[in-house]
Amino acid sequence: MKKEKILVAGATGYLGRHIVKELQFKGINFQVIARTSNKLKDLGLKKGQIIEAEVTKPNTLNGVMDQIDVVISTVGITRQKDGLTYMDVDYQANMNLLHEAKAAGVAKFIYVSVIGGDQMRHLKIMEAKEKFVDALTLSGLDYTIIRPNGFYSDMKDFLEMAKKGRVYLFGDGEFKLNPIHGADLAQAVADSIESDQKEIEIGGPDILTQNEIAALALRAWKRPLKISHIPNWVKRIFLSGLKIFTSSKTYGPFEFFLAMMARNNIAPRHGIHRLESFFMQEVDKLN
Template sequence: MKKILLAGSTGYLGVYIAKELIRQSYFFKAIVRTSEKLEQNDIKANELLKAKLTDSESIKGCCKGIDIVISTVGITKQKDDYTYMDVDYQANMNLLKEAKKSGVKKFIYVSVLNGQKLRNLKICDAKELFVEQLKHSGIDYCIIRPNGFFSDISEFFNMAKKGKIYLFGNGEIKANPIHGADLAVVCVDAIDSIDKEIEIGGPEILTQNEIASMAFDVLGSKKNITYIPNWIRIIVLKLLKLFTNSKIYGPVEFFMTVMTIDMIAPKYGKHSLKEYFKKLKNIT
């Protein structure tokens, strides 16, 4: 049985990958800053390394005896003083260096759909810089490119709870976001896959109008959508770039950009967005 190193195991996707590795009876080692999130989800790794991937010294030798590295490492909501280049690029580079040193056979990295076309966004630029380095590393690799998580779409539900959803343009932009559990299966199956890049989405292609209506329906609320012209989005982004730091601007820039383009990928999985919204309703 191949031995797996999972980096980013305490993030949204990482938790699901850890559970899938356990379900498929893989030996896996998790790199964590703190084990609290794993304990909360009743996840027991075969080995645990408490370290910071941004600190190359703290992960020395982490890949010894490892066959496959799976990395979901990246910033979703910026904390501390780290930038996208610090985490999405350099932290993964630190891990890649250790993988090469220890003779790891394959490196699986989770990037984003259309990352190559969105290099003007700081988060995508950092991810794609690492992708370039990985492709030229000499290690077998697989780049997983999801088009968005259900957790990202929860913002629609949160707006609906407040009584109004704001959409850019006419709300007809389409996407098929994927549940973390479904994406985790794709990531673990990539261990034995010959594919170098996998674009992946969920089983339902929906417009933003349909997602908004679904959120209101689940809540039993009257549909209330406000459409924002694209020129306002552009002005807001310019102002944010001038008057806020990257911690605020980066995530907003990404969200407000992908909200204006179709993010459709090959359909996969069994989890529906409506069921996800129902679970959110029960939690709250």
């Protein structure tokens, strides 16, 4: 690998932390942007590796990329907070990074989006993500867009239901997906620094139906196999009610999760971490 210097934005999040660990493992020269260094203390970063800045405030980014060759951004929000919207973060914050990258002469920008995002622009979160993807592809910079089809951390909803003894699914539970562990995805993100691929769809090693994921979650808790299937019309009424009576801050995460679970999401398989092992490890932590 060449001696590029990497800048990671979104390092305090689930995937960002795994990317930091992967870059450390590979011995790659990098820095991270963080609003505060407190959340990164346990990662063993050196003093000069942390740049305290806020990606939603472009004035704090001035000059931070002057010695940077490649930017990796996992910036985005699942559950909105601080009064910020998806457009504020998933789109505009990444645009702030992109503008600074272009001004500094950065060679490449790597952005982590979602599989099938272009077909789900009607969702608030995907509207913002894909608007940035559009801008990145037209920016003139070399780029790679990583499209995972769900993290293992997203599957914790199954574990939470299973702990209570029953998992509830909309529809027949036969849609398939192969979510990926953060460590495996981080490896692919690091490898993409030297890749010529413009878009990479990626998933984990196990292609499973929702019913099979539910069964793994119940087994991890040593619970009987109890799965209830809820008709899709109930989901439609539920989402309609949320949109009428709540803001996008509330219904956005539900809308996104339920849309992702209402289709097959199968990507090329990658990695060594199995979902069954992840569930068992999570249960061990909670016991």
